[in-house]
Ligand SMILES: Nc1ncnc2c1ncn2[C@@H]1O[C@H](COP(=O)(O)OP(=O)(O)OP(=O)(O)O)[C@@H](O)[C@H]1O
């Protein structure tokens with residue numbers, strides 16, 4: 034065994050790594066080395082000869098984490114990582130279904146739909162069923178289907194007591210039939226199919242149980258019911274299920290994740306007590322103290338105690354900006370200063386609660402000339418031009434894929450109008466055939482459609498002769514995509530560059546199974562597209578949502594937009610459980626930082642086309658003030674405007690001198706934190722009233738009366 038494999042582990046980590054070949058739960062806070070323990074345990078099992086590579090199945094949170102684990106393992110030991118099954122739940126289920134596609138009732142070339150494609154499939158279905166999309170909003174239908182699948186229910190098992198739910202269950206059944214006909218599976222289906230495959234087929238299940246003696250799971254707190262059931266099928270009674278997780282970082286309850294799985298694991302596998310790791314190796318003392326103080330406000334925790342011997346480090350920096358743009362400029366200024374001090378941009382991350390927040394940040398970064406990468410926005414495989422090219426590739430592989438056909442039947446424009454498509458859809462509905470079959474059956478009558486059929490057939494005819502990269506290249510040329518983008522002066526150039534990049538990606542692609550290049554490439558693309566986590570790349574500032582930052586660490590972290598209604602998110606404000614999940618999200622955000630942590634908020638923000646005047650997030654106020662250094666007071670409004678506001682009665686108030694939420698312009702008020710002031714302006718109505726108060730000590734502030742504790746005096 035390589036001597037240094039276990040060197041440097043603390044006694045608890047050592048205990049977890051060298052745990053006997055039975056089930057265990059490692060329950061520990063952020064940065065305590067859970068992921069490291071999991072990887073080291075695999076290395077230890079292999080190097081001591083207790084396990085062969087083929088007997089290891091490890092579930093990671095992202096494909097990237099899986100690749101990292103494989104790289105680390107190969108660095109630790111000379112081992113063939115291909116024999117191990119390391120991947121995400123989706124990736125592993127896909128692998129299983131590819132091998133046993135027949136038993137799973139799928140075509141060999143089944144394709145995976147990402148969430149955008151699933152949404153269009155549902156929209157199409159609702160239209161086809163002639164239902165109103167107001168009564169059955171596609172988003173809700175998708176939610177209904179996915180949450181049922183994630184709980185392990187098919188349409189016939191849905192508990193439908195009321196007529197509306199019964200109708201939803203009917204749509205669900207029709208959706209599944211449509212997917213089956215077209216040979217496509219959505220993300221939730223991957224899991225459910227793989228689960229059903231093993232639960233129905235005892236011989237197969239026992240084959241895998243014989244094989245995977247060690248099942249290891251990272252981020253176990255975010256597994257849902259179905260995932261845990263799948264793990265249980267694989268691990269059976271006798272194998273070792275080794276799970277690591279942190280209940281305080283459970284941030285996917287909204288998607289059905291169940292922290293309760295941790296307790297179930299203890300009971301189901303007779304694990305006496307979890308192994309606890311208490312030393313944090315990631316963050317400086319102040320950062321850890323802030324994280325601990327914050328998460329203590331949640332109840333129902335499994336409880337843990339994290340400490341570090343790293344020393345206090347720097348104070349946490351807090352900046353309250355006047356506006357979102359000014360917040361973004363602040364981030365740019367700091368990043369520039371840090372970069373001058375020798376920090377790598379890639380060691381800095383800017384986190385936010387919602388994707389929409391990146392707009393102001395991006396704008397400022399572009400102006401400042403700071404290189405950045407953004408995640409959670411459109412990733413490579415989600416870009417329009419890539420989707421178009423891949424849709425053609427799908428049709429080459431399986432022409433019955435209706436989604437793919439609809440995407441490109443008239444892209445580039447080839448005079449196939451909505452009417453022709455509707456005719457195809459009607460034929461498909463009436464005869465129970467796919468659109469492709471309908472298009473082929475149409476014969477010479479439909480010139481443009483026949484042309485499209487010939488195009489796809491001509492591409493299919495080249496399958497044997499061309500390799501994957503050549504095929505994609507041919508598609509781009511022959512389909513007319515290249516010509517279309519060459520004519521596009523606006524962003525054609527960038528799109529063509531992306532298409533070339535797609536050919537490059539295909540050139541380096543090696544399939545597991547000969548002859549399956551196209552299918553495996555498409556699968557890899559779908560799985561990557563469904564994931565929203567950062568990739569290592571050039572030296573660039575990392576921008577991402579807090580969800581996407583899970584499991585990662587950076588030297589310096591900016592947590593932005595710390596405002597009530599944004600973080601915590603407005604959907605969670607009135608819901609205790611939701612608020613606690615938001616707090617865990619904040620805990621995840623804080624604990625990504627090693628050395629430096631910035632918190633920021635803005636007094637006004639444009640979001641979804643509306644100006645908002647939020648107040649500071651309660652999460653900032655839940656941190657011990659002694660740990661925080663406030664960088665500067667918010668910039669007051671320009672003097673002239675301020676004077677005008679104070680001296681003139683605003684038009685709004687003149688026209689409508691009535692009270693706003695119980696307050697009137699000119700009234701003296703007091704606020705718990707800001708002290709005494711005078712109401713100078715108001716806007717909104719109903720429950721959403723905001724007033725602007727000129728505070729004696731803190732200057733002008735907009736307060737939302739739903740949250741601000743303001744009293745008359
Ligand atoms: N014994 C140790 N000695 C030195 N560094 C360690 C030790 N254990 C872990 N680390 C380092 O601490 C950091 C955090 O480890 P790791 O990412 O495994 O924690 P984690 O518990 O998985 O965190 P998270 O909950 O955020 O996923 C990593 O940089 C890791 O290399």
Ligand SMILES: [Mg+2]
Nearest residue numbers: 067068069584
């Ligand atoms: Mg981890």
